[in-house]
Amino acid sequence: MSTWSAVASAAPRDRMRGERAERAEQLDASGVETPESPFGVTVDVAVLTVRHGQLAALLVERKYEPFRFRWALPGGFVRVDEELEDAARRELAEETGLVLGPKRSPRGVPSHLEQLRTYGAPDRDPRRRVVSVGYLAMIADVPRPEAGSDAATARYWAASDLCLPRLGQRRGTKLAFDHAEILADAVERARAKLEYTTLATAFVDETFTLGELRRVYEVVWGEELHEANFRRKLLSTPGFVEPTGTTAPTDGRPAQLFRNGGATTLHPPILRG
Amino acid sequence: MSTWSAVASAAPRDRMRGERAERAEQLDASGVETPESPFGVTVDVAVLTVRHGQLAALLVERKYEPFRFRWALPGGFVRVDEELEDAARRELAEETGLVLGPKRSPRGVPSHLEQLRTYGAPDRDPRRRVVSVGYLAMIADVPRPEAGSDAATARYWAASDLCLPRLGQRRGTKLAFDHAEILADAVERARAKLEYTTLATAFVDETFTLGELRRVYEVVWGEELHEANFRRKLLSTPGFVEPTGTTAPTDGRPAQLFRNGGATTLHPPILRG
DNA sequence: ACAAAAGTGTTTTGTCTACACCCATGT
C-alpha cells in the first residue's frame, strides 16, 4: 500500500547516516549526552471559570521580555525532580495565588486539573527551544484574594474578549507566545467535556442549584437549554448530582441544593445542538 | 472559598524565596540559562492497527540498555529545529520503515496521527530526566516490507497479549519504560474516538465494505454490533462514508465498496454498550 | 396581585433495538 511506499528508498538512505546517527541510536529514547539536549520544558495552565455570566480565563501580565506587558497563561519551568502536574500547581500558586484542591477528594472539590496537550513548535519562543505542556484547570468562581498577594498582575478575562483563534490555527492575539492557541484548545476541551463528564460541577460551588449548573452549560456552550428537560436529564443520570436536603433562595421559588455525586463520566452523554 | 484557603500563608512564604527565585522569574516561561535545563525531550509513537481480527500495536526490540531486549514503542529524541509531529514521523520511519501519509490529504489517507499526551514522571527514565510526548497512529493493516529494511526488529503484537495496565496505573509489563501505560492510553483513546469520529476508516483500506468497517468496531470495542443497524447508522450520518459504485467479493453476496466521506466528527456519536 | 424562577405532567417526535425476511454470490 501507499503507506509503505517510501520504504524502499528510505532504507538505503538511513544506512548512510553514518557514525553520528549510530551513536545517537545507542543512546536512543533517553541518552545522556546528545546534541538534542538543550530543551526547556515548561508548563502553562489555562484556568477557566464562569464569572458574571461569561466564560473567563485567568491571565498574568508579563514583567519581562519577550512579550513584556502582554498577557499570558500562568506557567513556568518544570523542576528536574518535579512531576509535570505538580509544576503546574506550583506555578499557578506562585503567579496567581490560586491553590487548587487535592488531586482526588472523595466528593470532588470544585476544581479540576488535567493535561491538555504539549506545544512544541520550534519557534514558539523567540529565544530558544521550549516545549510546553499545557494544562486545563476548571474552577468555581471564587472571589480573588484582596491584598497580601504577590499576584497583583493576575486577572480574569472574558473568553469572548480575547479573540481566540479557531482550532488548529496559530495566529495569535494580544496574548504572549502561542498562549492564545493553548487557551482556545482549553476552551474547546472544556466544551467537549461538559457533554460526557460531570465536570460542569467544577465550575460551581460545592453545593449548587440545578439552575446554576444549567447556566454553566449555557455559558460554556453559548446556547440555551430547556430547563425542565435539563433537570430531568441530570436527575435521571445516576451519580451526577445528589440532593443535600437544603435549599437556596433565588429570585423566585427557592431551589434545592445539590452536590456532586460520585459519577465522573456520562453514558450516554448530554448532547448539544 | 476553600480553593483560595492557602493564599494567606502562601504569599508571605513566596516573598521569602530570595534572589534565586527572583532571577528565575525574570527568565520565566522560557529563560536562557536556568538550572531547570537538562531535560531530554522525546516522542513515542503507539501505532495501532487491526490484524487477524485483533487490535495490534507495532513495537521494536531495544538494542541497548536500559531495557535491552525489551519491547518498546518506536520513538526517540526530538531535534532542536523539528516539529514534534515531524519527529514522531521520522522516528517511526527510521525504526520501523513505516512512512505515514501526509498530514491532511483531501479524502484522508488511511493513516492518522495525533498527539496523545505527555509523560514526564521524574523517574520514568533511570538515567536522567526525559519528557516524552506520546503520539497515537492508526493505520490500515498493510503488509510489512519484506527485505531491505533496517527495521528487522519491528513487529506487531496483539494488544491482548501485552497485558496492558488499567487506565492511570503505572505498573508495567514486558514493555520498556512506561510504554505500557502510553499504549494503554492509546488504546483507550482509539476506543473513545471510534464513538464520535470517523476514524474507524483509518484502520481499513482506502476503499472498504461496511462489513470490514463493522469488524473494526467489533475488534476495537470487543463487542458485537448489530449488522443491519450499524449499516443504517453509518449511511444516515452525512459524510461518514460515500459509495464508490464498485463492489467487492465476500463469502456471500458481494458488498458495495465505500470510501471515507468528508466528515471527521460525528453528531450524534455511535454508542457502545 | 404579579414577576420570576423552581419544579411536575404529558404529548409528540425521533432514534436505537430487535426480529423477520429477501438478495446475490460460491460450492
Next chain:
DNA sequence: ACATGGGTGTAGACAAAACACTTTTGT
C-alpha cells in the same frame, strides 16, 4: 440446494424535545 454474508422492512422500546401548567418565594 444451501451456506454465507450483504442488504431492506418494520414494529416496539425508549429517550429527547416541546408545550402546558403548578408551586413557592420576593416585592
